[in-house]
Amino acid sequence: MEIGIAFIILAGFVLINIIYYFYLARIGFYKLSENITSQDAVSVIVCSKNEQENLKTLVPLLLEQNHPNFEIILINDASIDDTLELIETFQELDSRIKKVNVINNESFWGNKKYALTLGIKKAVNNKLIFIDADCVPASKDWLQYMADGFVNHKSIVLGYGGYYKKKYSILNALIRYETGMTAIQYMSYALHGNPYMGVGRNLAYTAKQFYDVSGFIDHMNVLGGDDDLFVNQAATKKNTAVVVNPNSFTISKPKDSWATWWTQKRRHINTASHYKFKHKFFLGLYFVSQIGFYLAAIAGFVFGINWMYILGLVLLRYLVMWITVGKGLSRFRESDIIPFIPILDFLLVFTQLGLFLTNLGNQPKRWK
Structure with a gap:
């Protein structure tokens, strides 16, 4: 794989990831309402x-x-x-x-x-x-x-x-x-x-x-x-x-x-x-772009000639992720895991892939 191809593919996945992260930033910057008014049963x-x-x-x-x-x-x-x-x-x-x-x-x-x-x-x-x-x-x-x-x-x-x-x-x-x-x-x-x-x-x-x-x-x-x-x-x-x-x-x-x-x-x-088709499509695109990011990044480092450009894309993606996702995690009082976002994100993406593949052949039967 040539560096040009690897870089273009990785850049595409990084762009999709960043667009999603800005979309998901809404909850982290959401203004809280402190009014307690309802008396309804x-x-x-x-x-x-x-x-x-x-x-x-x-x-x-x-x-x-x-x-x-x-x-x-x-x-x-x-x-x-x-x-x-x-x-x-x-x-x-x-x-x-x-x-x-x-x-x-x-x-x-x-x-x-x-x-x-x-x-x-x-x-x-x-x-x-x-x-x-x-x-x-x-x-x-x-x-x-x-x-x-x-x-x-x-x-x-x-x-x-x-x-x-x-x-x-x-x-x-x-x-x-x-x-x-x-x-x-x-x-x-x-x-x-x-x-x-x-x-x-x-x-x-x-x-x-x-x-x-x-x-x-x-x-x-x-x-x-x-x-x-x-x-x-x-x-x-x-x-x-x-x-x-x-x-x-x-x-x-x-x-x-x-x-x-x-x-x-x-x-x-x-x-x-x-889920409704539109939700499956956009959630699926987000998941595929995450898988694609990791695979393209690995391929870029292995086969790439100028690894600095590949590293720059990876760092850009993680910077945006740290800011947007970190803000959301902080809102949910999960600040202690923010420093470990890169590791946890990698584990989660491939765990979800494993869950998806496992469920293709054998569906769970009971809720508890």
């Missing part, structure tokens, strides 16, 4: 499958939220531990807690969307706020900030769900980097008027919006997607809000082994193929 919905230990931590924190009017819908999704008994205990202690007990339906075996649908039907309030059982709110104002997202006639509110930090762990850094990058993407897209996904760890929408699109019916048989596929289907420029105040975050325990994280990400990545 809301329903917090938690879907639980074998989560008795996590619920012991989560439910008391939910009950302490600084919001004047809310109920908590605790869904037991056919657990085999004592989740149901624990929910019933909480129900006896506080009238704000409502129980939904899901018995496996042969048509929807192991499908979280079926359980969530029953929980949504149980809710008495139109405004629904979702958090996973293995999460905790970042503050006592979490519920209020998420509820405030419904102002100005918004029916979908996208929040951020981060993970606890663990020192000296490459896996933990990669998980937090991947989570931060995903949030930078879907929140920036939403702020540009092109929302395409959200995360169920911290998501809100109205019951009316849910019923207007017939709930999860269009993708009920797809494993996962109760969050991103629903948002992809229902979200528009006018009905979607983004909440990024640190008090509005949720925090989860990250996977502690590569095998369990790999299994989790296989479920998540499987849903992207069901």
Whole structure:
């Protein structure tokens, strides 16, 4: 490969990358709104499958939220531990807690969307706020900030769900980097008027919006997607809000082994193929341009004559990335991993490629 060809190909991929990074810079420079005004009643919905230990931590924190009017819908999704008994205990202690007990339906075996649908039907309030059982709110104002997202006639509110930090762990850094990058993407897209996904760890929408699109019916048989596929289907420029105040975050325990994280990400990545065409195209172009950048850069260094030009393109791409992505990661309180962006980015891109290739031959079967 001649230096001219390598340089031109690499320059093309770098240009595409830089355009995307400037597009994704929107969330990092987004001006926060500090107004806490909504007093409308809301329903917090938690879907639980074998989560008795996590619920012991989560439910008391939910009950302490600084919001004047809310109920908590605790869904037991056919657990085999004592989740149901624990929910019933909480129900006896506080009238704000409502129980939904899901018995496996042969048509929807192991499908979280079926359980969530029953929980949504149980809710008495139109405004629904979702958090996973293995999460905790970042503050006592979490519920209020998420509820405030419904102002100005918004029916979908996208929040951020981060993970606890663990020192000296490459896996933990990669998980937090991947989570931060995903949030930078879907929140920036939403702020540009092109929302395409959200995360169920911290998501809100109205019951009316849910019923207007017939709930999860269009993708009920797809494993996962109760969050991103629903948002992809229902979200528009006018009905979607983004909440990024640190008090509005949720925090989860990250996977502690590569095998369990790999299994989790296989479920998540499987849903992207069901996005709208325009979202698949632009997300796919971004991913291909990242793969292309690394392959072209390696080829340029190996076969190139004047390696300084190749190095200049690589450094330019990383400089723009450090500024734009670093600003977003800082917003999500992930500043400690910013110095390691080049390493984490390389690991993530080729991990995603491996996940994609693995899923081509064998699709995940259950949500948990």
